[in-house]
Amino acid sequence: MFAAYAARIDADDPLSGLELGERPEPEARPGWSVVTVRAASLNHHDLWSLRGVGLPPGRLPMILGCDAAGTDEHGNEVVLHSVVGQSGHGVGPDEPRSILTERYQGTFAERVAVPTWNLLPKPPELSFEQAACLPTAWLTAYRMLFTNAGVKPGDTVLVQGAGGGVSTALIALGRAAGLRVWATSRDEAKRARALELGADAVFESGARLPERVDAVMETVGAATWSHSVKSLRPGGTIVISGATSGPNPPAELTRIFFLELRVVGSTMGTKEELAGLLSFCANTGLRPVVDSVLPLTEARAGLARLAEGDVFGKIVLRP
Numbered sequence: 001m002f003a004a005y006a007a008r009i010d011a012d013d014p015l016s017g018l019e020l021g022e023r024p025e026p027e028a029r030p031g032w033s034v035v036t037v038r039a040a041s042l043n044h045h046d047l048w049s050l051r052g053v054g055l056p057p058g059r060l061p062m063i064l065g066c067d068a069a070g071t072d073e074h075g076n077e078v079v080l081h082s083v084v085g086q087s088g089h090g091v092g093p094d095e096p097r098s099i100l101t102e103r104y105q106g107t108f109a110e111r112v113a114v115p116t117w118n119l120l121p122k123p124p125e126l127s128f129e130q131a132a133c134l135p136t137a138w139l140t141a142y143r144m145l146f147t148n149a150g151v152k153p154g155d156t157v158l159v160q161g162a163g164g165g166v167s168t169a170l171i172a173l174g175r176a177a178g179l180r181v182w183a184t185s186r187d188e189a190k191r192a193r194a195l196e197l198g199a200d201a202v203f204e205s206g207a208r209l210p211e212r213v214d215a216v217m218e219t220v221g222a223a224t225w226s227h228s229v230k231s232l233r234p235g236g237t238i239v240i241s242g243a244t245s246g247p248n249p250p251a252e253l254t255r256i257f258f259l260e261l262r263v264v265g266s267t268m269g270t271k272e273e274l275a276g277l278l279s280f281c282a283n284t285g286l287r288p289v290v291d292s293v294l295p296l297t298e299a300r301a302g303l304a305r306l307a308e309g310d311v312f313g314k315i316v317l318r319p
Helices: 044-050 134-148 165-176 188-197 225-231 253-258 271-284 296-308
Strands: 002-006 018-022 032-041 069-071 077-080 111-115 119-121 156-159 180-185 201-204 213-218 232-240 262-265 290-295 314-318
Touching: 002 296, 018 296, 044 296, 077 134, 119 271, 134 165, 134 213, 134 232, 134 271, 156 165, 165 180, 165 188, 165 213, 165 271, 180 188, 188 201, 213 225, 225 232, 225 253, 290 296, 296 314
Parallel strands: 156 180, 156 213, 180 201, 213 232, 232 262, 290 314
Antiparallel strands: 002 018, 032 069, 032 111, 032 314, 069 077, 077 119
16 A cells, blocks of 8 residues: 655654655454545654654654544544553553554555544544544644643633644634634734634734733743743643744743742643544534645655644645
């Protein structure tokens, strides 16, 4: 079957390790299902895999891709929960959890095998392309807002770095849930798009805000960390799920302890949270922001755009 896969690791030039070509069909095994992929979306995790983060050379070649929607062997339309080993279903009870492409082959292929427990019904209201955007970036945003931020309708949330998959999901989900959403970006066009998506106000990165916010959603890291800390009201919360600009900014510990700020890490989400997200989208009419849809043969071009930050929403691949 045709697939896009990591053949080599290169921390400095990740796309040099990407290959497009034939790979073995996934093997059926007890407790697992083989899904025919109808759509798969790109994530920064794919670029990190090509850099060797979470993917040692001994596991190569590895088909990339965490997210997908498709049909199982019985013809059911399904969405994949990307975390394998979270419950022990389909794997050994002591196996540590991992995301697809770390231990098991991913979704940038015509077919993929996952534990049957990891399949959820695709709501008929969502297209395959829309559903394929949800299991990583949108699930991450859903958990950040509704599990870890401690916010309620009417609160003000600042989203750093409008444009990426998680950031656009945060804006859309926050607006749909009755939050006042502010967003930042260095790019004027992305600020305008954030307003169209539902942000109540947008600001240049690092700009002084009209007032302090209840929570900050942080995925950028070093470039925005100081601004995030200074933007919080006393007792407010920063939820961090990524650090695309670097993981080691000055900690600003004095401000954090004096104002009793909360710093909460957030990673992916549970199968139950993904079910809630799917239902939320189906029932409210909220839909993921799709930047573009490309054939799987153009995976390299899609990953190059993602690496350059030239996206607003999710890039989707169709086998």
